[in-house]
Amino acid sequence: MKRRLNVGLRWSGAGRRAGVSLALAVLTVPLTLALDTTSAQAATVHAAASPCTAIRGPYQKQAEKFLGRRVDGRQSAADCRAIRDFQTKHGITPNIGYAGPITWGVMRLVTQQKAAGHNPNKARKCPTGKGRIACVDLTRQLSWIQDGSKLVFGPVPIRSGRDRYETRTGAKKIYWRHLHHVSSIYHVPMPYSQFFDGGQAFHSISGSVWSAPGSHGCVNMRGNDAKKYWSLLRNGDDVYVYGRKSGT
Incomplete structure (x- = not known):
């Protein structure tokens, strides 16, 4: 792997190669929710x-x-x-x-996600002039794939980075894919990993995408959704992340 990942880590010499492997493995373990109050x-x-x-x-x-x-x-x-x-x-x-507040917070998210319907990019916040692109709306915790203004797949619910581990916004590109990736930090499977910004990637999780507080920066997805993304996206495809997750 020749590409250097920018995940806020410092390394030099022989440690650089180990650092790259570490950065690629950044991912979250699904977290159990605390009691609401x-x-x-x-x-x-x-x-x-x-x-x-x-x-x-x-x-x-x-x-x-x-x-x-x-x-x-x-x-x-x-x-x-x-x-x-x-x-x-x-x-x-x-x-x-x-x-309690956690339950109500998820209900509000589900309401926003249902309202997106078949036109999640109604506000035109995700670029429509790039061809095939994966859009990530952190505010609504939604993602979808579009080609120009045509919706290809989604929208689907996602779980993005929690406070201090936010999923970084802006224009990205998928640069590395690993079907059976496993985190060397948390030693958990990360199926259908598609990295688009340092150690941040689309991938499936075994837990709930609605569970708090969130990932360590990756875009967590349900299994079937991550599998569909894997079939539709390739290295070099565009990704656009925008908005702000509640609580970050």
Whole structure:
């Protein structure tokens, strides 16, 4: 590998070659979510005897509205089951049906992603004059592939870098692909890796792309989405990253 990666590391002499290998392996381990609030911690005691909590969360009304439930701000058994099902589907733990800030944050993201529909580049923030290009919108945590103004695939949900490990914005190009890449730092598989900026790459993860707080800079994807990106993109294809992830 002759290309030097710029990931903020300093090396010289023989250490340069080892540094390149290290940079290529930068990736995140899916993180388990903490409880939404201190109040929710108390709810786990109740949850030990029951699969659902009776405690009303601070975002109870918002969750009820999102899920199409009766909006009364009171936690019913049916409300809890609906919230818990959403948490389970999106990898939010503990999934005890508590409407806390993490759960509501994911609901807001899902709403924005659904609103993108089949026209994610309506605002024309991703260039349309470059032919085949992979677009990454950090604000909505979405990515898609377009050819000019034609949508080729997506949009799909992604998980970008967390605070202090932000996915870098701007125009990039895919320069190295490794189907069965494994992180030498975290010793975890990184299938369908396509590197576009130093150690930052598209790749699939085994956990949830909605889980907080985020990656160490890579664009995490669901397995089938990363596989499709692998089939559609090649070395030299353009990537454009823009926006800002909430909390970074």
